[in-house]
Structures are given as structure tokens and as C-alpha cells.
Amino acid sequence: MFAVIQFPGSCDDRDMWFAMSSVLAGKCSMVWHQESELPAGTKGVLLPGGFSYGDYLRCGAMAQLSPIMGAVKRFAKSGGPVLGTCNGFQVLCEAGLLPGALRRNSQLAFVCDDVHLRVEKRAEPFSSRTEQGAILTLPIKHGEGCFYASEVELDLIEQNGQVLLRYCELDGTISKASNPNGSLGSIAGVLNKEGNVLGLMPHPEHAVEAAFGGTDGIAILGSLLDMARSA
Amino acid sequence: MNEPDVDLDLALEHGLTEQEYAQIIKILGRTPSFSELGIFSVMWSEHCSYKSSKRHLKTLPVKGPHVLQGPGENAGAISLGDGLAAVFKIESHNHPSFIEPKQGAATGVGGILRDIFTMGARPIASLNSIRFGSLADARHRFLLRGVVSGIGHYGNCVGVATVGGETQFHDSYAGNILVNAMSVGIAEESKIFLAGAKGVGNPVIYAGSKTGRDGIHGASLLASSEFDETGNDKRPTVQVGDPFTEKCLIEACLELMSTDAIVGIQDMGAAGLTCSSFEMASNAGTGIEMNLDTIPRRAATMTPYELLLSESQERMLLVAQSGKEEFVCSVFERWGLDAVVVGKVTDDGRMRVSFEGSTVVDIPVDPVAASSPELNRPSKEPEDLGARQSLNLSLVESESDPEAALKALLSDPNLGSKSWVYRQYDQRVQGNTLIGPGGDAALVRVKRPDGSPTTKALAISVDCNHRFCWLDPEKGAMAAVAEAGRNVACTGAKPLAVTNCLNFGNPEKPEIMWELKKAIKGISIAASALGTPIVSGNVSLYNETNGTPIFPTPTIGMVGLIDDWADAIGAHFKRPYQEIILIGTDRFELGGSMWLAKMRGIESGRPPEVDLGYERRLQKFLVLSGERRLLSSSHDISDGGIAVALAESCFGLEGCGASVTLNAESTLEECLFGESTGRVLVTTDCAEDVLSLARDSDVPAIVVGKTGGERLKISSLNDSVLIDVSVAQLKSVWEDAIPSRMDPEE
Amino acid sequence: MRSLLEFVRKGNDLKVTVIVTLKADVLDPEGEAIRKVSRSLGYEAVEGVRQGKFFEINIEGGTEQEAKSLAEDLAEKFLANPVIEDYRVERVEL
Amino acid sequence: MRSLLEFVRKGNDLKVTVIVTLKADVLDPEGEAIRKVSRSLGYEAVEGVRQGKFFEINIEGGTEQEAKSLAEDLAEKFLANPVIEDYRVERVEL
């Protein structure tokens, strides 16, 4: 069973739940941020997009302090898979579960569009359904998605192979033009060192039905479901 | 408590007239208290009482078999079948947005969303119609940037997709921009909530943000008088929107409304606590007793006058079942919101308000709320109408370079791509967007309140051609209703009902009243003929600065339904080698066209005719074609004529070109750029079936060309090539229209 | 405007601080959210929080007075929105 | 945490100011945009602009020292993000 964490101001929580349960036929339940434990039998944690606490102060800065985050940290430490999309990614960075920070887009405006993404590696639990070098098309919609880390940290991230997705052209080329927010290294998705925590600016949950933004999001969410089913 | 004594001068200062003040004294049988005067002044303001427009609005067609709730509540509601309802409304926030574009637009979005969820509906989509002066003016670049970021800031944060709208530029808006926001929500038909304070003894509960000193007299003075750029004194503090609180309010209210704890609910919009409590008591034929000492407040010292008239955002007033107050408050608290019992429902038809032990308001509800003044303002045809409508085409220089003209039109911000705008909006949240901004109408899937998907989708469009409305308000308004319906039908959806926002100048001028009356008449005629009743709306008057009014702008919001979204039709050419069919008749009408305005600087003439009988047949035909899956695309021909419509059709992701031959019995510019209404370009693999359905539907249809290639080629019947240009080139001009003006190269 | 000569003078940059805050009667949603979260973390002595913007401007050449008035110009023109915000030029240092 | 008694003491609120700025080596695109606009408006002496955040926190009861350390706690916990920001507690006044 997957737990979708609901913060006040989460917006894509219901969409994540819909994608996982209604479209992909997984088991999924909503968990309120004031809880201090995850439901028994949780196989994966999903931190949804949206605007927890209105994105006031800094995106994810206040949600990170919610009681449930203690349980999420324990779950992650024990190796459980945790996926944060958009605001969820920001919460994971603020909570220290992922390296770096997400800053205001370099063009200083919110951007909603489809982007192309290059899969940098195939690995459980997030990308087993795809291939290294595959190109995914997913929507982004954020004002603060510019991934930043200090030079030292960025080197470590690259050396450890922690980058899962990069913004790219349709043919996989990494370029300035295809980087929608000024992220360092065109990084769109980053893993923790152990590989069980992933933050993504793009929204896989908004690309699971052909008529509603395509189906490339299944590459990610489906991988998670496979992991849960085989575990 | 030290409140000023009330006299006629003070009443006049409050925007009341001498007669109105006399009326107040008659109703009360005494001189009003300061707070009472404040209440009358807002409740009887143009913005809240609709005193100039009321008698004319009554002529609108508001009934239909599918109408669940017409005008008079927070929003209109129509049945979608299967126990579901669509709830929608459009509202203006023009003056606040001109003063502070970001927060003005943001709070406009917040206000319309509250109207939707107050009815028990989850807002699923927003649209907006925004109008500015020229982008050559730095101030209007600032205003556009601010308005768009405000709409995005609020809409994105509350998690409601912004799926469409219109963005227009014209000098008549240079001193008075327009910001109209529309929202649509979904509710269960049996669970639509109304604003009624029913049940004597039931608790009245205040929930949401604390009350501050902001926006006092926003409704009565800001929205009900003209702008005078010299005087700042009347300007109330602009409110800052708090979308996070709104999001929590939406969730808490919808959660509560799924229980049986709530009897009635009303948002505190214009005129705040005053307006909402009066409306609730008036609707239910009851009274309300309230203690102001309990109102959550931001400033330690607030007078009763301020507490009653504050327009602080993100606040709701609820009447709960007696005994459920604790439960209600606990749900709000879980969402981090203040909620307190502030009073109760009484049976004496009076509004009684106490503050620090004394009664500060004691007014009979009905005379204030329901019997507010109704004016019959004089109206007179504008003297320059003849001049507006006269156009001698033989004196207009003809078009020597149609290709250059097409590029010029596409590069105009009015016709150019609006993606600079809508890229800043979350178009995807809630996962229902089938067709987002950029097509004719947006198309959004309907989910049930429990989150389960249906095959239904709503098509939504907002439209108004302000130039047509200026040349002929009646015909312009008819054209707006027809176009909105046609846009909806182009997706394959059946147009169902209308919401409207009437943006006009100062109604005290007979010429403006004439425009308003004519526009309302045009809406009525068109809405009746097309079977799309008006279920909600808003009137925004006094849109003028230093005596210069805006072009009359009756913005039309149309909602339609498609039973199976798999039948939906997009606006762009999909594949090469498909037949292009032109539906409708070209009457070669150039009056009021974009080409005349842009290429010749002429904004006169008669706007194109609107044949409503035909329009209804056309819309039926489009819906049938969708159901039979005959069409690959369909796109309405509007501003810029067929040349622009063809170019736009080529601008899809697929980037498919086309080759078309037009029957140019007329002049070149009439044929390429004329704006005859009721025309649609469709593409198909089965032309015979389409033509035969068109014959059966009694709509003219003729094959004009084929899709394919990388160029757009338009020829005339005698084989002379009028335009032959690469789609990529056209597209880049079109895409740069706004960015090149907003972010000029350094 | 300063003379060309003055621009050439290098190395004596001044630093001016501008602070922009919301007017007292204007709602500060961010400050309010911070207050609530602080209290929920147990810091119940936090009575109120107001958030504002802080600008540090490096100005080349000129006197303290000039730097200050330049900063005031900027604040007036676009750092602050006079409808909802107040500003103050705080400090000038070398 | 403060004792109950101290909470009861009213009327001696302290105001603490916290300023959060970007670390020196972190780019500040907003500041850069302001610099460009300033220069395009003719303020060519504007060499650089850095934007930060400003918080005014009202703290009920307690000593100056307590107020200051409370503010530091808040800054440490969430007002600033240590990956990109520095903070300073600026001022305490009655």
C-alpha cells in the first residue's frame, strides 16, 4: 500500500491517489500531515505536488516540520521508497532527505508546459519500467524548480549517479534551451545516495492517461507499483 | 464608543443620494447610526444593489429544462445528468486590478472561487478575460505582468486549473483595464447549497481569515464610481489575497457540506459581513442577531463600522444545525482556520448587532436587502453612432501584400499566441484537462465529488468582440453569445448555459445606459434563440477614467457538455491529406474587422450580421459530427478572418500545413480577412459524410482544400496565389507577438 | 545624474540597505502562516510575524547622501508598491 | 520553553528582527533583474543588488536574551535554508 501525504495546501494529492489507485490499480491511502505514524503495511510514501502552506516563506519549508515527516524520515532510513513530486521534492530537500535546494525559476516566472526528460539510469524502485537513455515527456508546473547545490555537493551527486532525470531536447540532447528553469546540470529528478528517495519536478501523476497528457508517467509510477507487488 | 453623528452630508459622502437618505430615515423611523449608514451605503451601492441594471437584467432569459439555479444566488447551476451539476459564474475585478494588478487580479480569482464552492461545488476550472491598453505603454506591460502573475499566484496555489480565457489590447482600456474571472465547479445535483439563514435558533458561524481594516468601501466607492486619477483619497486599502487560506477553506467547507451540519452558507465578498448576513436572512425570511465582540480580528482596536464593512478576503458565514456548532468549528480548526459562533437566527426579520454591550445596528432586513432602490436611468443613442457605423470601403486602400498583412495580423498581441500568459497558469491540476488554453473552448473532464471519473466533459469558453460591441452593442452582444456557443460546439460539446459580465462606463450618462440596454437585449435575443439561458453574471459599471469610457464589453462565458469525451474534437489540423471543409457563408463583411483596425487604422462600419437560426443549426451540426466522429479538427473563424483561422489551424504540435482555394467573388481583403460570423473550418477523412450531414442540417459546406506540407498556401479560384508561406515562419511571428513586446532584447 | 568623471572613480562603493514591509493594515498571509507554525512547534510566545523584503544595493561612487537618495528613488519607483507597502532606507556603509 | 508565569506577564512585547540573505556564492536572479531594471532607468551607479527576506517577530514576555534566542531557533529551524541562505538576528527592541 502507498501512502499519499496530505499537507494543508497540497493540490496534486488527489491526482496522485487517482493515478495510483484508479488508473494503475494500486492500493493507496491518504495520510494527514498531523499523523505521527504511517499506516501499517506502507510500501511506499508519496509526497504530492501543490502549495503546502501556500509555498509561503519557502516552498516546503513549513511542511517539512509536520509531525508525519518524522515517520517519513524513519521510513526512508529503513530503505522504504519515498517519491516527492514538485512540492513534494521541495519538502524532501527542506527536510534534508535529498541534497540541494529548489530555487525560483531563472526566468522568474511560473511555468506550465510539457518537457522532455532523459532517463539517466534504470534502477529499482523508480525506473525499472524504462531504460537508460529513454526520453519521457511529462508536464511541469512550478515557479520554484531551479535545482541548486553547491559545487562540491553537485560533484558528489554526479559521481554517485544520483541524477535520475534531466531536461533535454526531444532527441536527448542536453541544452540550455530545453532547461525550463535554470536547474544546475539540467537536473529534473534526483535520488538520495541510497537510491530509495526520489525528488522530481515533473509530474508523472499527470501523465497516466493518453487523453490527459500522455502515459509516460507510468514509467515511474508503474516501477514503484512493480516494486510493491514483488516485495 | 465615539461615532460621528449622521446627517445628510455624511450620507452624501457615503455615495448615497438625498432621496435614498430620506428613504433610510423612513424605514428606520429615526436617524441611522454611523454603522447603519455604512450598511445602507454599501447595500445600496451600484455594485451590490445593481440599481442601474436591475430592471434590464430582468429581461434576460433565465429558464431552461436543465437550469437548476438561475441568477440570484452566488452562482448559477445546470444539470449535467446522472445526478451531477455544473456551477459557474464570472465576475469582474477591474478597479482593484488597475490599482494593484497582482493582488487585484488574485483576489478577483479568490472571490469567484468562493462563489462556486459556497454552492457546494468543487471548483474544477477557471478562465479569465483580461483587457489592457497598448503594450507599447510601459504601464500596461506592468499591468499585464501583474495581472497574469496574480491570476497564476492564486489559481495555481488553490489547485484549480486555469484552462482558458481571452487577452485583448485596445486603447479604450488604457485608463481602465478589465479583469473578469470565471470559475466552474461540479456538485451533486441534490447537494447544492444556498445562502439562506434558515431555522430559528440555529447558530451563525464565522470561518476563515480574521477581519482587518482592508477594503472598507471597496464595493460602494471603488466599484461604484469612476476613476479620477488625480484624487487618491477615496481609494481604500487594496486587499492582499491569501490563496493558502482559501485552499483550506475549500477543503473544510466541502468536507462539512458532505455532512448534514450546514443549513446555509455565504461567502463574505463585497461589503463583507454586512452583505452576507443580510442576504442570508433576507433569502430565508428570517432575522439575525450578531455580537461583534466575537469576530476574529487582525487589529486590536476596530470599530463596529469597520468590522461590519471590512472586505477582508477568505471569510465565510455559515448557518449550522443547532447542536452541530462544535463539530463545525472542529473541522475548520483541523484545517488551521478560525471558526466562531457569532450569532443566531431569529424570527423577527431584523438584523440586530451588538458591540461591547450596546446595540449598534437594528434594521429590518427586507427593506435593505430586497427592496433596495431600482433606477430607471435615462438612455439615449450616442450622437456619434452614425459616425461609428459609417464606412466607405471604396475609400479604403486595398491590400497589395496579403502575406505581409497576414504576418502583421498574427504578430499583433490581439491575435498572436497567448502562451506567454497561460504558461504561467497551472493548466493540469486535478488531471482533467483534455483541451487546455489555445483552442476554441477548453474541455475538462467531469469527476464525481468522490473522485471517480465519468465520460462527461465540460466545454467552456469566454468571448467578446469589443469592437463589434462599440459599433453596435446589440449586434456585438449577439455575436459574443453566438461565438461563445460556436466555440463550445467546435469541441463537439452541446452549449448549455451562459454567464456574463457586463463591463460598461458610467451609467449616469444616457449614452452608456443605451449601450448597456442594447447589449442586454442582444444577449437576450441570442441566448433565447440558441437555447442557452443565462444562469449567473455580474455587472461592472463606472469603467471610465477622467470621463473616457471603455468600449462596451459584455463578456460571455458559455458552458457546454459532451457526454463522451472520446468524441471531442480539437482545433488544430491533425494529419496531412485530409479534406478541409468550410462550413457557413461568407458575406464578405469587413466592418469592424481586425484587418481594418490594424492595417488601415479604421475602427468603423457595421459589424457582421448574426443569423441566429442558422447559428443554432450550425451548432447542432457540429455536435452531431462529433458524435459520429466525422471530424479530425474544427476551428471557428473569428478575428482576422479565414486567413488567420487557417494559420492558427496549422499551429498544432503536428505543425501540419494546408493548401486552400477560396472563392474570391469579393475583394481580396474581404475574402481573406473579413469576419463574417458562423463560419467553421473542419477537417475530415470522410468529406462525403460531412457534406451530406451538412445538407441534412441545412448548413452550407464546401470543400476548400487539403491539409499537408509545411506551407500554408491560399489561392483564389482563378488560380492566382494569394498567400504561400512556410508555417514555421508564420508560427514564429505569432509566437513572438507578446514576448517580443514584454521582454524586448536587451 | 552623476558626471562621467565620478563613474570612473572606482573602489569606493557604498552599500545601502532598503527594507520593504507591508503597510500595517494590510494582511500578511506569509507572516501569519509563520506565526501559526511557530506556535504549533511550541514557540507560543510568538505573538505576530510580519514578513518583508530586504535589498542590499551596491552603489558605485558618490556620497552617502547621493547613495541614499538613489536608493530612495528605486524604492519609490519599483522596489516597493506604495499601495500596499512602506519602505525605509536603512543604512549606508562603505 | 518559558514558564507559565512569564506568559501571564503582558504588555512587554519585544520585537526581534531577522534578516535572511542568500549565501555570497549563490546567484540571485531576482537581485540581478532589479539591477538591470535600475540601470535601464538610468541609475547606472547601481553595481549590484541582492535580495533577501526580512522578518519582524513580536515576542510576548521574556528577556531580550530569550527573545533573541527564540528568534535564532526559528531561523535555524525554518526561516532560513542553510543550503542557500545565511541569517542574522538583527535587533531587539521594546
Ligand SMILES: Nc1ncnc2c1ncn2[C@@H]1O[C@H](COP(=O)(O)OP(=O)(O)O)[C@@H](O)[C@H]1O
Ligand atoms: N449580468 C448579469 N446577468 C445575470 N445575472 C447577474 C448579472 N449580474 C449579476 N447577476 C446575478 O446577481 C446576483 C448578485 O451578483 P453579485 O453581487 O456579483 O454576487 P456576489 O454577492 O457573489 O458578489 C448573482 O446571482 C449574479 O449571478
Ligand SMILES: [Mg+2]
Ligand atoms: Mg457571493
